[in-house]
């Protein structure tokens with residue numbers, strides 16, 4: 001069975017007719033990651049990612065010559081060297097894939113008694129959303145909960161996952177019923193999980209950070225002007241965290257990282273901020289990444305590695321990175337609660 005055929009039906013994929021035995025699937029979806037750190041794998045990954053109109057909104061006539069003429073000839077080698085620093089050599093894959101798989105396996109074990117089929121997919125690269133949907137249909141799923149694993153909504157992330165999911169569904173004659181887990185930037189279970197992970201991490205340190213930085217992935221300011229609500233979601237997550245931790249806006253600050261290209265991105269930038277903090281005499285800081293559901297290049301290399309180096313070179317002393325929620329108990333509690341809510345009445 002292949003989804004490319006418009007006549008594909010769930011019955012062809014082996015599903016039972018609708019009835020009491022209706023089977024439900026849960027698909028966790030994360031961004032995607034390269035298959036290897038070699039220039040070829042990096043190029044393939046970046047080409048798919050950076051061809052997405054939701055990610056780069058420039059007219060194709062302007063963007064494609066830059067992408068194929070410059071970016072894909074220079075960035076693969078540079079990014080591959082960065083991925084090399086954080087690669088999971090034991091399983092020969094990136095941390096993003098390792099953690100996302102672990103989340104999928106743990107959720108599958110938790111929901112096994114309800115007979116729910118759980119799997120995970122990537123927006124770019126593999127396993128593709130289409131291939132995982134295909135497996136779910138073949139397993140007889142007539143109802144699917146799809147979970148874009150981004151706490152804060154952005155058209156550059158959440159919307160493009162939804163686009164791909166519905167593009168795959170559009171090839172089916174008989175579609176399953178679907179539900180999408182909404183953004184969860186203000187959900188108490190998520191705020192509690194972040195607060196608990198911060199408190200636990202800080203309690204184990206032999207120094208007390210004077211400033212704690214919530215660093216979110218940035219997006220271009222022009223996308224926000226055109227209506228992307230992403231920064232307001234980030235601001236609300238930070239506000240709720242301050243409230244929950246009893247910290248003011250001097251103790252818990254927020255920044256944006258990972259800018260790409262010549263445009264102005266959301267500010268303040270993380271790298272400039274840690275440098276300024278150190279120059280202003282701050283000796284100890286902690287940083288965490290509330291917008292990343294798992295640790296990845298942008299948290300392990302850019303923050304735990306690069307930002308820590310910038311801070312120390314500018315005169316700072318202690319820099320600690322608080323890991324993402326990953327597949328730890330707090331992280332799994334967030335995923336499980338949001339999935340169970342969406343399953344309500346279905347399972």
Ligand SMILES: C=CC1=C(C)c2cc3[nH]c(cc4nc(cc5[nH]c(cc1n2)c(C)c5CCC(=O)O)C(CCC(=O)O)=C4C)c(C)c3C=C
Nearest residue numbers: 031032033055079094096154156157217219260296297298
């Ligand atoms: C215009 C380019 C980009 C936008 C907009 C963007 C938004 C965005 N991205 C994430 C999460 C992740 N991004 C990651 C890597 C990454 N991001 C971009 C570009 C944009 N991201 C690039 C080119 C890369 C690849 C690495 C590099 O070459 O620098 C990752 C890490 C993936 C991994 O394998 O570890 C994540 C996660 C969010 C949340 C977001 C908007 C809110």
Ligand SMILES: [Fe+2]
Nearest residue numbers: 217218258298
């Ligand atoms: Fe990104």
Ligand SMILES: [Fe+2]
Nearest residue numbers: 258297298302
């Ligand atoms: Fe980066």
